[in-house]
Amino acid sequence: xxxxxxxxxxxxxxxxxxxxxxxxxxxxxxxxxxxxxxxxxxxxxxxxxxxxxxxxxxxxxxxxxxxxxxxxxxxxxxxxxxxxxxxxxxxxxxxxxxxxxxxxxxxxxxxxxxxxx
Amino acid sequence: xxxxxxxxxxxxxxxxxxxxxxxxxxxxxxxxxxxxxxxxxxxxxxxxxxxxxxxxxxxxxxxxxxxxxxxxxxxxxxxxxxxxxxxxxxxxxxxxxxxxxxxxxxxxxxxxxxxx
Numbered sequence: 001x002x003x004x005x006x007x008x009x010x011x012x013x014x015x016x017x018x019x020x021x022x023x024x025x026x027x028x029x030x031x032x033x034x035x036x037x038x039x040x041x042x043x044x045x046x047x048x049x050x051x052x053x054x055x056x057x058x059x060x061x062x063x064x065x066x067x068x069x070x071x072x073x074x075x076x077x078x079x080x081x082x083x084x085x086x087x088x089x090x091x092x093x094x095x096x097x098x099x100x101x102x103x104x105x106x107x108x109x110x111x112x113x114x115x116x117x
Numbered sequence: 118x119x120x121x122x123x124x125x126x127x128x129x130x131x132x133x134x135x136x137x138x139x140x141x142x143x144x145x146x147x148x149x150x151x152x153x154x155x156x157x158x159x160x161x162x163x164x165x166x167x168x169x170x171x172x173x174x175x176x177x178x179x180x181x182x183x184x185x186x187x188x189x190x191x192x193x194x195x196x197x198x199x200x201x202x203x204x205x206x207x208x209x210x211x212x213x214x215x216x217x218x219x220x221x222x223x224x225x226x227x228x229x230x231x232x233x
Contacts, residue, residue: 033221035221037224042226043206043226043227043229044224044226044227045160045208045210045224045227046224047221047223050221091159091160103148103150103165103172103173103212104150104162104165104173104175104176105150105152105160105162105210105222106162107152107159107160107161108159109158109159110158110159
């Protein structure tokens with residue numbers, strides 16, 4: 001069974017600085033998808049970024065980028081130029097590729113990010 | 118394009134009552150997923166449905182919980198005879214059906230269930 005581990009329960013970053021959130025996962029599958037979701041105090045789950053395992057290029061979305069290390073099963077999220085609005089819980093999620101397993105997401109336990117003014 | 122809609126947003130029930138949570142997927146989405154989030158925890162998968170079919174219910178408790186997604190209308194997550202341990206946030210997500218898009222799930226705002 002697949003598992004997702006986020007070993008940092010809480011992180012802090014100064015406004016305008018850069019922070020990296022860690023995520024590791026365990027799977028025997030070769031094709032899958034990885035996601036980062038943000039959950040602000042409103043508790044709405046917002047997609048931040050996604051990565052296809054077959055793509056070697058790291059995904060980027062404006063100030064958000066990932067460092068995807070497939071062999072190490074690592075999928076970290078880097079937030080550049082942190083803003084107060086980035087303060088939230090961040091969840092890493094895994095999903096099997098089509099036809100190779102279940103469609104459900106497997107979530108990590110989350111990292112609470114605090115942004116200091 | 119409206120997002121995933123869930124109602125009610127907050128639901129209070131006494132032990133032994135029934136809870137009905139509704140989810141309307143995004144327009145054009147026919148895949149619905151339900152997740153449960155206990156306080157200070159991540160989301161845990163419960164069930165995956167397509168129209169009129171339960172595809173994967175491996176995360177559903179064996180008793181008291183059921184889900185449906187009829188041909189017309191929203192998906193319903195039903196909890197019978199609620200207990201205090203059912204208190205949680207219940208999230209619904211939907212995904213497109215086009216190949217290459219199916220893997221991304223879009224979440225609703227959640228329903229916070231409190232059992233007294």
